[in-house]
Amino acid sequence: MTQTTSHVFRQPFRSLEEFAEMVSYYLHCPVTIEDANHQLLAYSTHGDGADKARISTIISRRVPEKLINRFWKDGIIPTLNQTREPVRVPEIKEFDLGSRVAVSIWKHQEVLGYIWVSDHLQKLTDTDLLLLKEAAATAKQELLKLSRQRKQTHKSRTELLWQLILGDESEQIHSELHLAQMQPDERVFVSLFVFEEQDEEARRHIDYMLQASYQDTIPLFLWDEHQLVCLVKADGVQSRHYFLKKLTGQLQERFVIKQKESCSGSYVAGFHHISESYQEAKQILSLKKRYPEELDTAHTFSDLGVFKYIDQIPQGTKVHPGIERIVEYDKKQGTQLYETLVLFLKKDGNTNEVAKQLHVHVNTLTYRIKRLESIGRFLLKDPAQRMGLYLDLLLSRK
Template sequence: MTRTTSHAFRQPFRSLEEFAEMISFYLHCPVTIEDANHQLLAYSTHGDGADEARISTIISRRVPEKLINRFWKDGIIPALNQTREPVRVPEIQEFGLGSRVAVSIWKHDEVLGYIWVSDHQQKLLDTEIELLKDAAATAKQELLKLSRQRKQTHKSRQELLWQLLLGDYSDRIHSELYLAQIQSNDPVFISILVFEEQDEESKRHIEYMLQASYQDTIPLFLWDDRKLICLVKAKDVQDRRLFLQKLTGQLQERFVIKQKESCCGSFVNGYDSISKSYQEAIHILSLKKRYPEELDTAHIYQDLGVFKYVDQLSEAICIHPGIELIKDYDTKQGTQLFETLVLLLKRDGNMNEVAKQLHVHVNTLTYRVKRLESIGNFSLKDPSDRMGLYLDLIMMDK
């Protein structure tokens, strides 16, 4: 094949499918065209040249998640996102993937999509590799049109999610939910992730991850400053903690994105209860901000423990008088009894752990406990006294 055939792609074509067939004709190999999130846009006929991975991609209209993960681990997708040159992809037998050559479709510094050529039956020549680069340049305009359409769809779905979060249900919400593949009685929950970074590049990385690997699980999401708010389908996510671990783990593994906080509201059945799950998630974040040490590992509502009731307690709560007596004693005697009390309550009376943190012997700590109980007129062995004192300390920090 000569270099003059590079002009073959300058002729008009009626659809991406026709363009995929055109590329396949000149390269003599099956071709697929994907968007930047690995959704299948078009594919050529393949005769007997289809492997298992190609068939699976065509049936589901996107690249299987396990294959996307493997491409990331093998450095294939990072390479495609960094160069305009075609990238050779070796065979991966366990996933039924024959050898490939892939090239990115670029607009300035943004990847719009990819062209994949299955060449496991007939390896591409260097001249055909150059031809593939021309095909990627020609595909840019078609993918730009699709990109604009999808951005508009994403904007309308952000507005839909805000309606659900705020409990504002219009008459047309049923049809909008249907288009977003959400049934009115689907079990769902709201998840919120807070990130330290909020630049546009980081956001694009995160959105790529959601659209490429979580489209079925997270049909709707939006940004509220540095907070990523997701509507999560419960069907494929039985454990909210595992969901958060998987999502944040993959983001950090692939993009080194710093995630600050994460939490989930309760499971709810039906879109009319989504605002309840959202309010719970917001409440968790609010409490984690006020009590960062105590609630460091709290990610769902049940993790809050007694902190669930902090806002329900009266502002005029009567603090145990023994606390002020202990503070006065510390001021006059130069002791650290109040610090000891705080640690004992936070560590649930674990004497060895508290002694280690205070750098004192357990016998010394035992003496301090007796002084605390004597001065404060309470018993740290009594669950009622201990819980009451702990709530008092929480309210003092409110």
Template sequence: MEENPFWGSGNLENLADNLRDMLHCPVTIEDVNHRLLSYSSHDSHTDPARINTIIQRRVPEKVINRLWQEGIILKLMQGEEPVRIDGIEDIGLGNRVAVSIRKNNEVIGYIWVVDEEARLSDEQLKLLKMAADSARSELLQIHARKKKKQEGYQDFLWQLLSGRFTTREAVEEKFRQLNLEIPASYAAVVFKFKEDISNKIEQRIGYILKTNQHVSVSFFVVVQREIILIVSPYMNKQTLAEKEVSRFIHFFTEEMEEKFNAQNILGASGSVYEELNKAVKSYQEAQEVIRLIERFPSELKGVSSYPELGILRYLDVIFEKKSKEGYEHPAIEKLVKYDKQNKTNLLETLEVYINNDSNVNDAAKVLHVHMNTLNYRIKRIAAITDINLKNTNEKMSLYLDLKLKRLEESTRL
């Protein structure tokens, strides 16, 4: 068996330097989530992708996405042999050779070599494989340390979400004990899958979370079909904007579908807070968004945050009052009776019309009818119910009562 010249390198920094000396090419070593672990020196002619990776301590998102699109990451994940990569000029990537670092069939990291002249020989590719074999033990130690730390983080997350901390000072003390940076602002985020999350899916989730460059993920935990996260501002940003959280939610669901074919994931966030002891409130708000999206998918299409719920945030309170009073909107009762007797769907027409802010064109598209047909139905509804659909208060009352009716029907199921 050929002796591995990289045994005894000591650490990943020495390994990267030793490999560079043997291959005469710049080297970087990354974990499975494309975070930079070590890198060798390079001359002044290296490409922008390498420079940005070293500065950011991770591979830029646009580079990761392009490598996925080109099938390069998938090829590295599926095989043990080094992969030659032609330069991709528009993302600043020169010629590369890469190899995965593996433990059995699991990829735990990568070694990337800048091969400017595409000249690495078969013997040099063997050296690259040996370097990957040597790097395995060091990466496994790093992984074990991270896993132990992550377990402590998850305990802390559950303490936050259960409301164990009542003061900001108590939370800050725990942050200091765990050597964590205290975020200036944060939000709880929940992703709900259609099925229980397997270990394989959890690994893919971790990959997407750690390669995202929209928010910093302070903590995350998997519970059956849900992922619960605390997110904070990305890198050096001081405050977390709700639009950034929404972009992250969209990014996550899109990446999971495109890269791993995980479909129909619901994502939601609570409000952004500065007070750390309000994590439980943000988490409860995110859960409320998920619950309402499941009950009102058309009305809340595109909604992902608690503030975006609008008046539907108060639906449960209004529902409770309605249940105590036994009130039924007379216009809705008349339309239910009329539809039943005449086999029409005027109540549905009314709800779609109000949902679309009385826009005849938009409502007609949803109902798949001509605008003239819809205008006739609206006049018929007004005649049957004696309501004024130009009156904001009447429309708002009808909107709420229609939602309450659907909420009541769903609770009977």
């Protein structure tokens, strides 16, 4: 057992690896040091006492995502991000994780990283916990150096993504893809997430999650005001819909962040086409803003249906004159035939659904449809005419 807590770590060390070994020597337990995004920075030797969770972390150089998620659900990471005291982490058998003690490394109000001590073979004493706090204070300077380096790298990655989504095809782009660990012909897509107004702390939370849990899937991301732009590796997701649902769900679960919209552009192969996926995603957002009710569940271009053609219709195209006749008839007679027409077209002619929403009998609706056809001089049973009228209604709202 340790007998002193008097500045034992305030001695020269050449690297974080050497420091990790020093901490392990005084605490008699295996030690790992991570950055704020759970990337492994250094670790001590561990003899025969390592559990599978530690070995997996060392092999992949980062904490497994499923374990990070569990730590969030169990309140471990939120606690570490709020206190400077060591936090005891109980055994999690399903992940073969023995008991641990963790402590955060702080600079003012910012967490720079964590020190984890595997104490399942020998529990840390109160004196050991004081030593662990001292170790965290000593490690701060080394992590500050790494933090400055990584902020510069993040800036470079942000600039790289701007170049990619804006269609810059210079040779320099090709040589810088290594920043994102991407191949020139890799299959990717662009996703956009729109949030309500966020402060810097909320953005840091989102950045943290992307770097901690999605590093292999989202190699590049940036903020454009309240919009988050993500470049996503296609091989890392089951589908675009699943990806959007999973990421937005985790953001809301962990950070209670209010998100307004999300969408994804098409899959593209090669960095030369990334701008195409980005422009497509922007078009989806634009249409969702113009037609929020109709496109509430649309998240990809294929979800848009007929709306994907709305911007291709020439300006000045005349709508069916029968629509104006129905509007005029409603004004003179005090009827609601236009409302019935709109709902009938939205429901694609499903009379039961329309009657239910209008709170009328199907027979009453059948009479109204006959009046609509008579006044408008169109045939609602004809799919082509019905689709044309629906487009006309949309055009009248442009």
